[in-house]
Amino acid sequence: MRPAQQNDPVAEQLSLFRRVGYSIFPGMARQPEKRRGYRHFFNTLILHFRPRIVPERTLRFTLTWGLGGMAVVLVFMLIGTGLLLKFAYEPFPGRAYDSIVHLQNEVLFGQLIRNIHHWSANLLLVVVFLHFLRVFFTGAFHSPRQFNWIFGLTLFVTVLLSNFTGYLLPWDQLAYWAITICTGMLEYMPFGGAKIQHWIRGGTEIGPATLSNFYAIHTAILPGCVIILMAFHFWRVRKAGGLVMPRGPDEDAPSRGETVPTIPNLILREVVVALVLIAGILVLSVVLNAPLEAKANPGLSPNPTKAPWYFMGFQEMLLHFHPLFALFVIPFLIMCALVSIPYMRYPETTPGVWFVSSKGRRMALTGAVTGLIATPIGILLDEYVIDVVAWIPGIPSLLSNGVIPLALILAGVWGFYSVMKRRYGASREETVQMVFVFFLTAFVILTVTGIWFRGTAMKLAWP
């Protein structure tokens, strides 16, 4: 282990801060015992959660981009602001909207608290998604981290559900109709979909029981699940011996390399990331208010009626596939594929290396460009050219909009996979990454199309 103080720029900076601090507050220097007491207390507290030392090479910012830590900060900001919002919010259809208006106009910093909660929730989705990508692209899902990949996926779904259940609470037109659309989709779920829909709505229609269900799930059940899952998530990171280890330039296998004390090396970096993030959210919340449309009106549906932005990829798919395929078969296949990623047989792996190798990078780019070109072409062909029902009269829509297009897409991807594998002489890891990037790009294009390129009656339109 390297001595922490010698030639350590961080320690030098700390010592400079300390000297400046003593010159401003001389009392601090005169009470060394007391000072050591506080510091000892906080250090011991931190070391209950964190390892005493960490490998120096895992401190490199570009390994993680601080994304996991940012997700933690956002979760705590959401819990904090959520608790404050509970003092003003009333979960009854007749009063929910008015309580939000009252909070925004009459309560000191009410609008700011609501904005922070809103923007943190949306940012959390983006940050968790980016963290998921970083884990995938640095190969941090390989053994012994495969369980943590599964915990992570569960966390992702929990965060999505938290956002979704919070969406209804303001009880404005946006919320009411988005939730009507999304819970309506459950009808197409083959086994017990109608029952789940009835349970979550608390009846056949969206009403007081729905709001009370969403409120309980959003403010008690899901935050509890997030906290428990996060605890498991961090425990698995510790069990795996810390973060995935980047391989040094001349090493055949990853090694721990030099280690440094967690305090101050890691903690200082984490505090900086957290403060920058909090400052960014504060600025955003001061300049941009969370949306609030007119009070929910069950008799007047907006046109178009859209799902929340993070579900727009699926709503767009609904325009091209049979609902059973768009809402259940395809998401189910996506989930199975994601869960199985760490359990595939990889003859050789390169954990800790972004995009596996330079060949992996080229292949990932090819996957992205193919997805970028093929998806809009597919959308346009389906919208304006392909009309299977006119071509084959009487064909059931489960075949014309489900089995046939899905089989064609999967066959196309399989052909692409085989050609690229042979052309590049690629490893399993490189080809899996390329296919992942292809589907990822396709999903992003579907989401963007749904959000910005769909107008009245969900027809394609220029934004």
Ligand code: HEM
């Ligand atoms: C609320 C959601 C999440 C939180 C708060 C969270 C937090 C964290 C933190 C703090 C770390 C360690 C440092 C870092 O990578 O920045 C980490 C590592 C990890 N996370 Fe997450 N995470 C979340 C979601 C996910 C998701 C969606 C996945 C993937 C499906 C995932 C998989 C992993 C894995 C495999 C590691 C170990 C990475 C390594 O060893 O390099 N996490 N997570």
